[in-house]
Amino acid sequence: MPDAVATHVDDYLCTSYEMDSDNPTYITAFNPAATSKDAHHILLYGCTEPGSHQKIWNCGEMAYSNDSSKKSYETGPTCASGATIIYAWALDADKTELPKDVAFKVGVSTPIKYLVLQVHYANIDKFKAGQSDRSGLILTTSPVPLSKRAGVLLLATDGAIAPYSLGNLYVTPKRAGIFLLVTGGHIEPKTEEVFEVACEIKDDIVMHPFAFRTHAHKLGLVNSGYRIRGEGDDQEWTEIGRRSPQLPQMFYPIQSDVPIKQGDYVAAACTMFNYQSHPVRIGATGNDEMCNFYMMYWVDGDKILEDGFCTSSGPPQYYFGYDRNLNVDKIPENAFRIPPPPNGPAPGEPLQGDHHMTMQHKTNPRKRQNRFKYIF
Numbered sequence: 395m396p397d398a399v400a401t402h403v404d405d406y407l408c409t410s411y412e413m414d415s416d417n418p419t420y421i422t423a424f425n426p427a428a429t430s431k432d433a434h435h436i437l438l439y440g441c442t443e444p445g446s447h448q449k450i451w452n453c454g455e456m457a458y459s460n461d462s463s464k465k466s467y468e469t470g471p472t473c474a475s476g477a478t479i480i481y482a483w484a485l486d487a488d489k490t491e492l493p494k495d496v497a498f499k500v501g502v503s504t505p506i507k508y509l510v511l512q513v514h515y516a517n518i519d520k521f522k523a524g525q526s527d528r529s530g531l532i533l534t535t536s537p538v539p540l541s542k543r544a545g546v547l548l549l550a551t552d553g554a555i556a557p558y559s560l561g562n563l564y565v566t567p568k569r570a571g572i573f574l575l576v577t578g579g580h581i582e583p584k585t586e587e588v589f590e591v592a593c594e595i596k597d598d599i600v601m602h603p604f605a606f607r608t609h610a611h612k613l614g615l616v617n618s619g620y621r622i623r624g625e626g627d628d629q630e631w632t633e634i635g636r637r638s639p640q641l642p643q644m645f646y647p648i649q650s651d652v653p654i655k656q657g658d659y660v661a662a663a664c665t666m667f668n669y670q671s672h673p674v675r676i677g678a679t680g681n682d683e684m685c686n687f688y689m690m691y692w693v694d695g696d697k698i699l700e701d702g703f704c705t706s707s708g709p710p711q712y713y714f715g716y717d718r719n720l721n722v723d724k725i726p727e728n729a730f731r732i733p734p735p736p737n738g739p740a741p742g743e744p745l746q747g748d749h750h751m752t753m754q755h756k757t758n759p760r761k762r763q764n765r766f767k768y769i770f
């Protein structure tokens with residue numbers, strides 16, 4: 395941040411960086427230059443157009459409220475177009491390196507023409523004491539898609555290699571992409587609800603998910619993501635990630651390789667409990683909800699998904715059971731349960747959300763059965 399000054403608790407401030415328009419940039423690591431004392435969390439967005447051309451602007455969800463006392467910086471969205479989150483940091487997390495040979499490609503010939511840094515300030519004591527903030531991220535980048543192994547390749551061309559076997563030695567770069575599953579919908583008061591979304595992968599690529607991020611607001615209990623392969627009784631639902639959105643919402647590594655290819659489905663479910671006496675809709679403010687499952691993946695070569703979004707209208711218009719391609723009997727038992735640590739809270743641990751979050755949650759099997767009736 396170029397010496398930002400937050401004036402209110404929960405200010406979200408943004409600053410943008412234009413990417414080189416002649417050559418692509420390859421990002422291989424994110425190194426935080428921040429502490430949780432100053433920044434509650436940091437998100438790095440790729441944008442086609444930034445939300446403002448000011449050096450710093452106010453880009454929080456609440457930036458659109460009528461509170462005129464908040465207007466120390468101009469307000470605007472994070473991105474004016476083409477938004478995608480490519481990194482998230484919170485709670486003094488260490489640096490994140492992408493897997494070997496994997497890079498995000500940004501700049502020319504990609505939709506990411508700008509990177510926008512968004513910092514959420516939850517504590518403004520240092521600003522009251524007259525200081526400013528320079529929290530941010532130091533990116534490890536390269537102008538070429540190949541890592542060190544490319545250099546080895548060039549040196550190795552001399553010697554005992556048959557001329558036509560060169561192609562075998564060539565190390566294909568791996569490009570990172572983001573796939574975001576999002577629902578609409580609403581949840582009735584004093585009710586448990588599951589927000590569900592699923593899409594078929596139509597592109598002729600093989601994606602290897604390597605990190606996931608869950609996002610919901612205070613009603614979220616657990617978000618889970620799956621690869622769905624096969625049909626009918628032979629259908630398999632394989633977990634990609636499952637985590638309580640009440641824990642810090644960063645990207646977490648996926649331990650096992652779950653390759654996703656053309657014809658597979660990718661699905662996400664967000665289980666929520668509305669303990670309040672009014673209904674809550676999916677929407678942009680802190681009083682609304684969100685059901686998001688982000689999947690960071692790599693592919694061999696340069697071709698990532700054409701469209702990195704999968705959306706559904708959510709409850710009550712959409713449930714998995716309304717899609718005849720999905721066999722809901724194959725959903726893993728634990729899909730709607732809060733996982734144990736590290737992806738769920740430790741028993742008795744206080745969380746930023748609400749009191750009920752600390753309890754292990756069980757779904758009502760009768761209710762789910764009703765919801766999963768097929769509609770043809």
Ligand code: IYT
Nearest residue numbers: 477478479576577609676677678684685686
């Ligand atoms: C309505 C909703 O769920 N919004 C989400 C997901 C979202 C992210 C991006 C939707 C769009 C985007 O371009 I990037 I359209 C949402 O806003 N998620 C929050 C952020 O505040 C971005 C998050 O932290 O994931």
